[in-house]
Amino acid sequence: MGGSILGNRVLRKEDPKFLTVGGKYVDDLLDESLLTGALHVTYARSTVAHGKILSIDTSDAASMPGIVAVFTGANLGLTPQPATFNPMVARSALAMDKVRYVGEPIVAIISETREQGEDAAEMVIVDYDILEALTDLEQALTSSTHIYESCGSNAVFDTTALGMPDNTGDAFFEGCEVVVKQRVLNQRVAPCPLEVRGAAVAWVDGRLYQWLSTQHAQGARDSIAAANGLDASQVRVITPDVGGGFGAKIGSYPEEQLLGRLSKEVGMPLRWRETRSESMMALGHGRAQVQYLTIGGTRDGHVTAYQMHVLQDCGAWFDMGAILAPFMTRPMSSGVYAIPKIECRTTSVITNTTPVVAYRGAGRPEATAAIERAMDLFAAEIGMDAAEVRRKNLIPKFDEPHTTVIGQTYDVGDYEVALDKALNAANYEELRAEQARRRSSGDVKQLGIGVSVYVEITGGVPPMGETAKIEITDDGRAIVYTGTSPHGQGHATAWSMLTSEQTGIPMENVELVWGDTDLVPSGGGTMGSRSLQQGGVAVFKVAGQVVDKAKAIAARLLEANEEDIVLDRDRGAFHVAGTPAVAKTWAELAVAAKADGGLKHEEMHSVASATFPFGAHVSVVEVDTETGKVSLIKQIACDDAGKVLNPLLLDGQIHGGVAQGAAQALLEEVRYDADGNPVTSNLADYAFISAAEMPDIQVVHMETPTFVNPLGVKGIGESGTIGSTPAVQSAVIDALSHLGVRHIDMPCTPMRVWEALHGRK
Amino acid sequence: MIPAPFDYKRAGSAAEAISIVSQYGDDAKFLAGGHSLLPLMKLRLAQPAVLVDIARVNDLSYIRDAGDHIAIGALTRHTELEHSSLLQQHVPLLSHAASHVGDPQVRHRGTLGGSIAHADPASDLPATTLALGATYVAQGPNGTREIAATDFYKGFLESALAADEMLTEVRVPKMDGAGWSFQKFNRRAQDWAIVGVAAWRKGSNAGVALVNMGSTPVLATSVNNAISQGSSVEDAARLASNEAEPQDDMNASADYRRHLASVLVRRALEQSSC
């Protein structure tokens, strides 16, 4: 072996399978003997956004062909369960007294085939007393109709109630030469994993086995156990291949938690898979904030005060979405800027819509979008270039932790270099010149250039660490057990590289095990861009420990001192320094270690803090000023995630991130009609981005290692989303700024752009 | 997302298909490419009791030179229209419009006959064949009749076809070197048009039809008349905004649609002039 494999563009070892025979997802578990004869579960769902349930008649449904059983919450004796962070918000897994969004499950139907279940679901008759549907966050905030009556308000979580200071209003901006205010929408989007939710369950010797499409098997095991009144040891969650999650498959959902109970009732294994339409209504949504921003500063471009009131739409349940604004958006409100005064209050509000959960970036994209929008508005007001105003306010380079005025500490940062790299790669001056040409010639297609600089939090959610276990087999292969949970990221490749680097065992002889809670009982899953910096580092450390253990055994076999044993990584064999001819292979050492329980090591790697990747994006758009159509023609992405383990995997994360980020800026929005019916519940109406709308993406390299972990790595899973959204939105507005346009809410659809240009609504 | 139960019959010929459909009346539906019908069935917005599959009636898949017009079998796929050199030579507007339908998968399944019979105002090919002055051929239990495109579209998803009548052929006059343009305004490449325009011009004659500007595909008669009376392109195009009664929907208000129609008609007429 030449030098280190780390840092190389190593092809993904999981791809041959995915590209040929395909993955094996929950729905593909047809030869699983524990699921033989499994029946199918279908949930009949609310067709009403807000209403009292007067009666549920399941008799017609129960008499349909192939129907084995039909359950309501009352049949099952379900009771309302309180939400973790606000016990006044409580609901049962099947709605009983009240429905709170279209798509909420009410009745569980067990059938011989899925199709029969769907037919029977149509025959369930629910009588409602229809209540006012509050799908608009601000309307819900002031309405006297309370979606959870016992809360006495639809505002269920507020930073002021947590003891954080309230905003002080306009007084905060005294002394500012310039003050700009704007209401900004960070719209509700749907995560849209290609694989929708699905699960299968069987009771095996009194234990519940649940196959689940999840990002975090261990967390799902605990929540499923709790929901079923079981001890965690009585539940085994097994994760097959997972076709995307984007945050929405972190937790477990009522439809999933109920399966064990239903299986027990009918005495058969069960399968459940939602349809795409159900997924669009009942898999959690993301973002969904309204932000009231005020920014103030001096005419020469220094921002001196920034105030934000974030209204977070929780949807109809107090899920993860409710806590993102206070704990992810607020701490990042300062962004990359040295702003001397910041106030940020957040208020989370229940509405009659699909519950909001974590979605790629989860609270940080919203913080970035807010401050970047505010910077642009400030720049426009004082007539300064968007890049220049940013440069003036950036936190200078730091390699010791830096704490912003809002109280968040960042590890390392070099923001100006990121900005310069992105501007250079974009040929910023040339773009501005081309823009000026088009402006003066009155071109129908105007050019817009958007700049964003961001910093975000990765690896910031508990558990702050990860376990890894490595076992060497008798034939010298390494089995790596990880608590992370790949669903597209490429952990099999990355963790194999790390193991191979330490042990010299070739990558193809490294096997990765994850997502089965009997094999990997503790783990934090894959979310919040934590995997490499916690799980990967754990694997790297444990692989080193296994090498040390192997050296001890080799020393014994070769009758030498441990310190004299060296590992020849090219051969994957140990020998005494200076006498390579007499060597012990990994296989030999594993066999020798058998009597002592085998050659293996397990360890929890704890981290002291999160890491704070940063970067800068430049977007170039063309806007057709007659029709309002936007074409994103180029995206420059400089995302600094610390040391790069594999540039191929890094690029993949950036490309996907930019796709979802650009999609939020231009295309995607979950919408409801006045009665609270979703009008975007399929992929024809919901404008999920496609390859044809994707720009040329130029990835610009930058590596600023962190001191937080020995590999110097940070997260990259969400950065592309965080940096791209504000840059693209800003580019659209920039294209029209000479025509007096200062703001357009996302998504910048052709009609919105046209309305902004024509000043009408 | 799962259709209601239905019976499935496969027909080997037009005559067989028509005779099966006549037995069931309104409960039966022809199934061609399935790319309009099956989505409706999956959402349970359509629940036919019987589907009569005509996708394999191969003798209705052709593109032929018939002298003054091109005759196209109803079961011809969009992708065949897109790649036919005969069509590219004589009716390039239709070939080009077909290349804008959905995505490659849709174009390999969807048929010209299905698109026209479905009579969706948002579809590309009904308006395009309308602009071109096409004639449709329908076969029923009692024989065959010709229906002019201008008489065919009766309302939203409603055509002049009787339940037991099958569309068998589309006859499109040759364009004889006319200038043409197809303007499709949509959000994503594979989407239906928010507004679309199919147009041709030759000398003082013009044919302009609008996609998604009302409950049916719309022939922009006032625009066509204005051009033949010598109006400027600008002036003629302005008439397009009043040509129809567009609806508000998620992507566009009626006002915005009217605005788009006049911009796109102007662009289409300009492009057709050269």
Ligand SMILES: Cc1cc2nc3c(=O)[nH]c(=O)nc-3n(C[C@H](O)[C@H](O)[C@H](O)COP(=O)(O)OP(=O)(O)OC[C@H]3O[C@@H](n4cnc5c(N)ncnc54)[C@H](O)[C@@H]3O)c2cc1C
């Ligand atoms: C994702 C997607 C995107 C699409 N995008 C576009 C687009 O951008 N532009 C566009 O124009 N279209 C689009 N379509 C629709 C597509 O072009 C359809 O294929 C076409 O509209 C219908 O043709 P079909 O052969 O699939 O008809 P089917 O779905 O099989 O039938 C449609 C209707 O016509 C009837 N029918 C079919 N053939 C006959 C016949 N010969 N005689 C009598 N009745 C008949 C059927 O009974 C049914 O009622 C899209 C479809 C999808 C799924």
